Amino acid sequence: MAKTARVPNGLGVPCRSCPLHELEHFRCFSEDELDFMSGFKIGELRLDRGTVLLEEGARSPHIFTVLEGWTFRHKSLEDGKRQVLNYPVRGDLIGLQAGLIGDMQHTVEALTPVVLCVFEKSRLRELFERFPTLAFDITWLAAREERILDEHLLSIGRRSAVQRAAYLLAFLSRRARAVGLASNGTVHVPVTQHLVADTLGLSTVHTNKTLKKLAERKLIRWRDSGCDVLDDEGLMEFSGWFEHPTDGRPFI
Amino acid sequence: MAKTARVPNGLGVPCRSCPLHELEHFRCFSEDELDFMSGFKIGELRLDRGTVLLEEGARSPHIFTVLEGWTFRHKSLEDGKRQVLNYPVRGDLIGLQAGLIGDMQHTVEALTPVVLCVFEKSRLRELFERFPTLAFDITWLAAREERILDEHLLSIGRRSAVQRAAYLLAFLSRRARAVGLASNGTVHVPVTQHLVADTLGLSTVHTNKTLKKLAERKLIRWRDSGCDVLDDEGLMEFSGWFEHPTDGRPFI
């Protein structure tokens, strides 16, 4: 079963030389911002695959940012049916909802070995007061998450099983690619079919049959408990989804 | 078909005497904040039922806040299938996503006659710089929207049709009640069954049969192209959903 880890262990990468800055995807920081961030970040947290970072109902004193690896967040009904909500990857914020509103209302778990930056939520107010630009970035990220969830909702509510699957894999592939997770051009998405099922709102059996159809079209290949996305353009076309460009993504 | 309206018309209620302040639901403003808000608000917009406020693909110079009435936001697939995402009501922000990120990626429409407060998105930066507390409130609202979408996603993905319907109506009733829209104890939700269907990801026919089951249990009553929620506690129990308390809701 899932383990739980909580305590920052070790300082690791300083913000100044954060590897995410190299991706042209992100905006640049001022010196002041960098100084503040360096102090705001209180450590790094490394988690094994399968470890629960934050649990539904918990109240954590920290918020996090993904530095390396894949995570996913999900919540469940009382009868145990689970719904995956999203997959935070490099550069994404984790725990903002709980940081602002109160308890966690979903669970966040490591999908691969993961490295997170840890921040104290008690200093969020200070961040807002001293660095409006950073505050703006946080809000930007929240708005983008909202947009992604809109998209997921449309997909689950109105697309057929195959299109839904195509959308999901295209989405994940694009997202991974944008943060530098493609190796020689293709993205390997580290999800089990069971997890895909719980993301699409389908049963595992039906998901399996559905994914086979995408594999037959050479859009994906299943390998090593995960999915090689062979042709994300093809998936996008097939699902009827396309990626909307966004004005300058911030970074935090 | 839906009309489109765009221009603020008339100044209406001053922020100082905003009726929303009376609901103990919202946090209080300082004098400074009130001053700023009074200037930030550039007018009011009244829309008839069915009018489109913001359209998918548009780029508006404004963001809005609902002062009176019901709205809904939705997006569609190319083949015309529509998914309703949420129902902004009194006190909710509209257009933040587009305000921060770029184009609108969903459409917002008036469900009843509506009064909106209009703000200039170009002054958002200034708000963040001068009033960190207000910036914080905006982020709070974004995080709460995220949380609501999480809940919707779980519902659509994992609940049965009846439970989904029960959840939706309980949710809307609670929400309406919280902002003072209950008349002698019960809430009238002004949605057609077609709209409910597009929110639940079901067909209209099946939605009709599903709602009948809830009506048979005396949980709701259909009347005047809308739904009287007779027993939201009952709906909540039936759907397995419960309302999570939130720490101090801000206001904007």
Place this chain on the structure above:
DNA sequence: CGGCGGCTTGAGAAAGATCAAACGCTGTGG
């Protein structure tokens, strides 16, 4: 070797979609 987790397959059952028709309002024009 045995067990477990993840994938695959088939068969029958259930949930929900689609098609078709009709009803009861309401508003409009003759």
Place this chain on the structure above:
DNA sequence: CCACAGCGTTTGATCTTTCTCAAGCCGCCG
């Protein structure tokens, strides 16, 4: 005042998608 059109709702019949149950396969690890 009536005829009629349009929208929202209701109902029944049939078709499709997806679920559930059940079993088997494979590779990995203890």
